Amino acid sequence: MTRIYLDHAATTPVHPEVAHVMTEHLSNQYGNPSSIHHYGRESKKLLDEARNLMASSINADFSSIIFTSGGTEANNLAIFGSVYARSNKGKHIITSSIEHHAVLHPFEQLEAEGFEVTYLSVDPSGVISVEDVQAALREDTIFVSVMTVNNETGHRQPLEEIGELLADHQAVFHTDAVQAFGVEKIDVDALRVDLLSVSSHKIYGPKGIGFLYKRNEVDLKRRVFGGEQERKWRSGTENTLAIEGFKQAVNVLKRDMGQRTEHYQKLTDTLLKELDERFIVYEVNGEDSKKVPNIMNISFPGMDVEIFLMNLDLEGIAVSSGSACTAGSIDPSHVLKAMYGEEDPKLRNSIRFSFGIDNTEEEMVVAAEKIKKIIERLQG
Ligand SMILES: Cc1ncc(COP(=O)(O)O)c(C=O)c1O
Incomplete structure (x- = not known):
């Protein structure tokens, strides 16, 4: 059949050009990017190239990319990291009721911990209303998360307008761009987002790799402690094989x-x-x-x-x-x-x-x- x-x-599926690059890498590259010898420096070079490409693909700085194990971890780091870092500025956070569970469940956890959550609803159009965001915003709102494109219906959410609304507000603005990254040109400045999550396995890359874009001024409370990788935002030896595959997937996507x-x-x-x-x-x-x-x-x-x-x-x-x-x-x-x-x-x-x-x-x-x-x- x-x-x-x-x-x-x-x-x-993994794109053939991605599979090719990964197979080569698997057989030939194994240095730890943190090692200072030749093998380490080779891996560090590839890692830097990948970070550069990720950053340019969303019009961001090299230093604003944090590699994670995928969209779920990027969302968790953005949400918990940012909310905990700002909890002295307020207790109110906003998201939409149509988010992926990788956003909704962290919000439910924060609610259980005493944060006040507004879940924005949608009408049959599938799109949240900017007026609802405006009405929900309070002086003590510290964090807003609205997805770029919904994974069940494909609907784009009005990020530019929300970004504009939040421009003069203390709230940090996060978007889960996992479903948008492969089909939309993303520009973090045009969207005015502070944090943005991407996953590789929705764009013909391997599973288990993604990144969080973090605007440099935004502070996060660390979630993982260990080595100095990812400027300490996400300790642990980098998954260079998956990052190589992800890089090739983004190269092919750009083309x-x-x-x-x-x-x-x-x-x-x-x-x-x-x-x-x-x-x-x-x-x-x-x-x-x-x-x-x-x-x-x-x-x-x-x-x-x-x-x-x-x-x-x-x-x-x-x-x-x-x-x-x-x-x-x-x-x-x-x-x-x-x-x-x-x-x-x-x-x-x-x-x-x-x-x-x-x-x-x-x-x-x-x-x-x-x-x-x-x-x-x-x-x-
Ligand atoms: C919108 C959205 N966010 C987050 C995720 C989770 O990403 P990952 O599977 O890389 O953890 C998905 C995956 O289905 C998704 O569609």
Whole structure:
């Protein structure tokens, strides 16, 4: 059976050029970047090159990049590190109710520790409102975290406007850019963010590596103690193999970004056209004009997401509900819940499609055909 992978927001395969660079590195480079001899200096050079590339990819300084084990650690370092460092300035923090759990759960932990949290909601557009941010801001607000692009629906959040709002406020501004980095040009100055999280395995790099951008003036309370790596913000011998792979993934991304986004849009348009031509009843969740082209959350009235996903998998189509899977059953999506309310059937009948560079328009035709077949079978 030919399988079609449409779950790139969960993770992407490793790009062949990345795999090549990593294989070479694995066989030939092993120096510890902290060692002062030849081997160490060679590794340090590669590390510096990678840091330079990461920094330039978001218009930041070399010294503002902290390599982490991925998006989750970058978010945790940004949130706990910044909130603890500023706890003498206030106890109020703000985030949105549609964040990834790597942001929501740290906020819940801080709430349990006595911080006051405002969770901004969204309307069915999938986008938080700047007025809500403004209304939530208080003199004692010390931290605001709003994601750049939502991982379940693909909706861009109004970061520039929030950045402007916060320009004269004491609150530190963090964004989880894990889903945006591969599809949007990111400029930390234009967004006016102080902290920004990125992960490698969403952009055809290896898993277990990412970075936190930290504006130089922003202070963090350290989370990991040990050696002097990452200017002491994140001690521990650097994962040079993964960083080499990540670097190559960013190089390829820089080269291919334009054609990738065009390709994603074509795939989106083809899938929707093919669904229409088969008279399949569906609705794209959220406002279409405000989303990235590679993620699409679609509601199929009358379907049950768990059974639908299982049947799609049996037919070789790998998609996801976009929400957490606990002990084999799917929790209703907290993102769709925020958009539509607890009782909306969309919470039980929506599927996330997320496209990648290897997907073809022919695959969209096959996917639509299989979706039709399954719906007909399940709905009699
Ligand atoms: C928006 C968002 N933030 C954070 C993460 C976590 O990143 P990582 O898997 O690198 O820890 C993900 C991964 O799904 C994500 O989509």
